[in-house]
Amino acid sequence: MGRLLSAAAIGLVFGIGIVFSGMANPAKVLNFFDLFGTWDPSLIFVMGSALLVTFVGYRLVLRRPAPIFHRTFHLPTKRDLDAPLIAGSALFGIGWGIAGFCPGGAIPALGSGEPSPIIFVAAMVVGILVATALKASLSRRQALA
Amino acid sequence: METTFTPLQALIGGAMIGLSAVSLMALHGRAAGMTGILSGAIMPKGDWNWRLAFLIGAILAPGLIVLVTGVSVPFQADLPPWAIILGGLLVGVGVTFGGGCTSGHGVCGIARLSSRSIVATLTFMATTFLTVFIVRHALGGF
Numbered sequence: 001m002g003r004l005l006s007a008a009a010i011g012l013v014f015g016i017g018i019v020f021s022g023m024a025n026p027a028k029v030l031n032f033f034d035l036f037g038t039w040d041p042s043l044i045f046v047m048g049s050a051l052l053v054t055f056v057g058y059r060l061v062l063r064r065p066a067p068i069f070h071r072t073f074h075l076p077t078k079r080d081l082d083a084p085l086i087a088g089s090a091l092f093g094i095g096w097g098i099a100g101f102c103p104g105g106a107i108p109a110l111g112s113g114e115p116s117p118i119i120f121v122a123a124m125v126v127g128i129l130v131a132t133a134l135k136a137s138l139s140r141r142q143a144l145a
Numbered sequence: 146m147e148t149t150f151t152p153l154q155a156l157i158g159g160a161m162i163g164l165s166a167v168s169l170m171a172l173h174g175r176a177a178g179m180t181g182i183l184s185g186a187i188m189p190k191g192d193w194n195w196r197l198a199f200l201i202g203a204i205l206a207p208g209l210i211v212l213v214t215g216v217s218v219p220f221q222a223d224l225p226p227w228a229i230i231l232g233g234l235l236v237g238v239g240v241t242f243g244g245g246c247t248s249g250h251g252v253c254g255i256a257r258l259s260s261r262s263i264v265a266t267l268t269f270m271a272t273t274f275l276t277v278f279i280v281r282h283a284l285g286g287f
Contacts, residue, residue: 011199014165015206021158027221045155053163054256067174088242093269097276099232103179127237
């Protein structure tokens with residue numbers, strides 16, 4: 001119970017940070033990327049501040065033998081800069097530039113009751129499901145070859 | 146559409162995102178990447194219920210802010226639905242192949258100095274800049 005309640009509280013802090021910083025507002029996000037138009041530098045202050053706190057905090061936390069509710073820390077082990085990483089990230093940026101939502105901005109925005117985050121998240125979930133199926137069939141084909 | 150530069154809110158909000166990322170690692174041993182958390186909640190396998198709890202907490206944020214401050218959350222999106230759907234599909238496919246988004250690669254991954262996350266973040270920031278430039282300045286908006 002404490003495990004789930006703490007996860008919900010941590011999600012709430014994440015959501016408040018996103019909303020308070022303006023990152024749930026697509027216009028504000030898109031304006032960061034519009035250097036030659038209505039530029040609003042806020043986003044880089046959000047990322048910089050989040051990164052600084054996480055950089056310092058991770059160094060303190062990862063010194064411990066294990067997290068509170070699990071036996072181990074789950075850290076990504078992949079190291080290679082492969083084509084899916086680059087192509088996927090490039091596609092993500094195109095979508096972000098079109099709609100102004102990234103996953104971390106859209107999920108808290110769902111709670112605003114506005115229709116556009118609902119439409120966006122529904123389409124994003126379809127994209128995630130299709131891409132996951134595609135990835136699975138690609139790796140099956142690779143295993144056969 | 147103009148928005149106001151809000152450095153103080155940006156720094157405070159960013160610090161809260163960082164606090165959330167550090168707490169999730171300290172308590173649950175997980176990176177606070179929205180892609181991984183969402184994917185793991187909609188395609189549940191193994192240990193998934195903490196992800197659902199995190200998502201519910203995040204969704205409650207705007208309501209709680211309105212309840213406490215009485216000020217509604219500013220929200221401006223004047224895009225046609227087809228553009229929102231196209232953007233959503235591309236983001237969903239992209240983050241799945243890229244293995245993360247702004248929170249996972251841009252914050253948690255770079256904080257670990259992961260070369261994959263640094264490359265991913267530089268890539269999506271570049272294509273976002275380019276897309277916004279093309280949409281707003283070459284096409285003149287949607």
